[in-house]
Amino acid sequence: MSVMSLRLPDELAATLTLLAKATGRSKSFLAVDALREYLAREAWQIEEIQKALQEADAGDFASAEDVAAVTDKWLNHAG
Structure with missing residues (x-):
């Protein structure tokens, strides 16, 4: 598995921390999941x-x- 370092804006880092605490997941897990999607x-x-x-x-x-x-179909069925 590769390791990558990145800089996050403070607001994004804070949101990630809060979400990690709320879900019981690690920040790394959440970041990888979001990046994958x-x-x-x-x-x-x-x-x-x-x-x-x-x-x-x-x-x-x-x-x-x-x-x-x-066009006709949508205009006639637009309701």
């Missing part, structure tokens, strides 16, 4: 953007009729 979300977003760019480069766009159908 953040990295997974960012990786997913980058992957989806790359897929969309590939589709756009291939000319795979919705037709005007497709867009109109979805």
